[in-house]
Amino acid sequence: MKPNIPDRKFCVAPMMGYTTPYARRLYRILSKKTFLFTEMIATKTMIHSQNKNLIIKNDQQNPIAIQVGGSDPLDLSKCSDIAKSLNYDEINLNVGCPSKAVQKGSFGACLMKDKHLVRKCIESMQKNNIEVSMKCRIGIGKVFNYEFFEEFIDEIEKSGIRIIYVHARNAILNGISPKGNRSIPPLNYEFVKKIKKKYPNINFILNGGINNLEYAYNLTKEFDGVMLGRLIQNNPFCLRKIDSIFYGSSNNTFNENTIHEYFEFIKPNIGKDSIFRLLSPLLQIFFGIPNSKKYKLEIHKNMKENKIEALEKTFLQFTKDQKEILFS
Ligand SMILES: Cc1cc2nc3c(=O)[nH]c(=O)nc-3n(C[C@H](O)[C@H](O)[C@H](O)COP(=O)(O)O)c2cc1C
Incomplete structure (x- = not known):
């Protein structure tokens, strides 16, 4: 880890409909150190929605990132201002969601096809002294292609990005649902290991299929951190063990x-x-x-x-x- 990058050893993945401000409060009661994420919030919602306070407020649940979905650099730049003003530690660009609605809005996983635009988006958010990160897949379609992934990261690296969360499976943009896209494309952690070797100064946080805490802990010996979604969705109360397992502090009391x-x-x-x-x-x-x-x-x-x-x-x-x- 670069000394000045805050710790992302254990992260709860962004989950639409689940990582709400209320869930995040529960998570924070159970673990002081876990790095949290909001649900994905579309740029237009973040900028214009009248109900945005109910979704985007932070309530001092730091350390925490707000995840944004969009591909318009100007809008993303405004979102970065909003994230900073709400005291988020990080703003994260969603380059992994495969849903049809998100594709229609030209963001999420389909952006992996336009690495130059993704770099531009990231650069547009890099101001305000807020950490800017990205969550992506390892590729698009049914076939593994390391070169595609490497070339994508080669371009993004030029932005100076310091943290990349990788859901280590391809996104299949046609024919399967977002739910299917979380289990049907096979996992491939090797791609993440390989890219980490090429870019040791970028923090690569591994995501996808990590379904118990012991396994998660062992993975932190090889990766800069882990990000877990469905395990926490099903059993948020296991978070009370995180501070001791991952950070050497005592467990939080749960009573x-x-x-x-x-x-x-x-x-x-x-x-x-x-x-x-x-x-x-x-x-x-x-x-x-x-x-x-x-x-x-x-x-x-x-x-x-x-x-x-x-x-x-x-x-x-x-x-x-x-x-x-x-x-x-
Ligand atoms: C209900 C649900 C909603 C999700 N919403 C988002 C989202 O808003 N943004 C995002 O980047 N990923 C989203 N994901 C994907 C997760 O962040 C994560 O990448 C995926 O579940 C794989 O991790 P896991 O195997 O630990 O669950 C969602 C997953 C689930 C189960």
């Missing part, structure tokens, strides 16, 4: 106060955002815990009726009853 702190954070947003968006990160507390059906039923009933006090009580009761399993 009834965690629930209380979370509820205090979401309460001011009741009525402004949907109850599901407010509470969905916490619903993952049931992951892998037997005999939780009665609590789940109670919670779904109270969610329908918007009964926030009753919801807090049920979550607290659940954490008390399942102490042995949850806090072990």
Whole structure:
């Protein structure tokens, strides 16, 4: 790691619909050191949306990056100003999303076909003393092609970029869904190892298919950091182990106060955002815990009726009853 680059040893991947401001608060309660990402936010939304405060505010959840989707250098430059003003540590350009909607807007993974434009986009954001990074794939289509990946990075490197997150599989732009694009194209970590050898001064953060913490930790011996998505989506509570495993600090305490702190954070947003968006990160507390059906039923009933006090009580009761399993 370059000494002046903040640590990206363990990152939670940007996930639309999941890494909301509420989820990020939960993640931050559970781990002080994990590097967080927002969901991808389209440049136009970031610049013009009237509801943007609900999606782009930072709430002092640093260290954190805001991820942006776009390909207009002027818009991206404005987004960089906004990111800086909201005290984000980093602005990240999405060059990995394969969805049809994103392709229609000419951003995401299809940008890998125009390396000169990607470089221009990155350069347009590089001002304000904010770190500018990129998240990309290793290629486009069904066939592995290291030369394509290398030539792409050769061009981007000229921007002076210091951090690149690589989802280590190709993006297939036709015929499969975004979900399929996260599992059907095979993983290839070797491409990332090889490009790191060529550019030792760039921090390459490995993403894709890392599905347990021990494996993730072992990968940090070979890569500058790891980025995990679906493991955290399914089980955010495993984040309480990150500070000790990856950073040598002590584990964060997880107890009834965690629930209380979370509820205090979401309460001011009741009525402004949907109850599901407010509470969905916490619903993952049931992951892998037997005999939780009665609590789940109670919670779904109270969610329908918007009964926030009753919801807090049920979550607290659940954490008390399942102490042995949850806090072990
Ligand atoms: C529900 C969901 C939403 C996602 N949204 C984004 C996004 O907004 N931006 C992005 O770069 N990647 C997005 N991704 C991809 C993840 O960041 C990550 O690259 C991918 O899930 C592979 O990592 P994993 O195997 O650890 O899950 C999303 C993934 C999921 C599961």
